[in-house]
Amino acid sequence: MHEHTPMKKTLIAITVFILLIVTGYLLLDEDLPSGDGGREAEALADKMLKAVNYAGWDTLTALKWTFRGQHHYIWDKHRNLVEVRWDKNRVLFNPSTMEGLAYNEAGMLEGEASGKLIGKAWSYFANDSFWLVAPFKVRDLGTERSLVKTEERDALLVKYHTGGVTPGDAYLWILDENGLPVSWKMWVSIIPFGGMKFSWSNWSTYDNEVKLAATHHGLLTLEITNIQTSNAVEDLNTGRDPFEELLDSQ
DSSP states (O other), X not given: OOOOOHHHHHHHHHHHHHHHHHHHHHHHOOOOXXXXXXXXXXXXXXXXXXXXXXXXXXXXXXXXXXXXXXXXXXXXXXXXXXXXXXXXXXXXXXXXXXXXXXXXXXXXXXXXXXXXXXXXXXXXXXXXXXXXHGGGGTTXXXXXXXXXXXXXXXXEEEEESSSSSSTTOEEEEEEOTTSOEEEEEEEOTTSSSSOEEEEOEEEEEOXXXXXEEEEEESSSEEEEEEEEEESSGGGGTTTSOTTHHHHHHO
């Protein structure tokens, strides 16, 4: 039996990806639903935020997690500082200012190389954190909410007109009777068909009674592992502030 060469493996992966896209477009493509804004939509948003405990989230200091086994994060929410590690790279930065430090296997980078790696880390963080904390972001600046009638129960459509990597995206939240997200459908620029559905499942309760989901089943499964929270970021980094060197450099 002959082993696949790297080229054959690449072609197989490309073929599978194309088949998934075509299948998704033919079978799953949905138009973005219309809904009504106003008091009922905001009440449904309130119910969802209560179910995941937004009040606890608002006071939570820090999170740590790994996205799909590849990208590793520590996020100090109060200081808005992020550490991202992947492959042999490590980036410390502030997502608001994009100021930070970037390292690879050769050491600390400077100039354009540093800026590029910080930009890549920001892109990873914007996507990967959203899969963890999106329920808390339904009232972010630039969002629009509306109530959509479905066969089961009312759903919450949230459009993001600004922010993130791809502003203009929209998500339809399907909630259980208590307001906890069960799944969402996505209309996003990076996917060529609308209405792709992923579950929000494997919920656990963390510090401050905050609820987070670790698993998203869809055309593929996205797992978030090593989820930890704390009201002292040092607890997530063996007792040491992971951002010391960034703060010392400023």
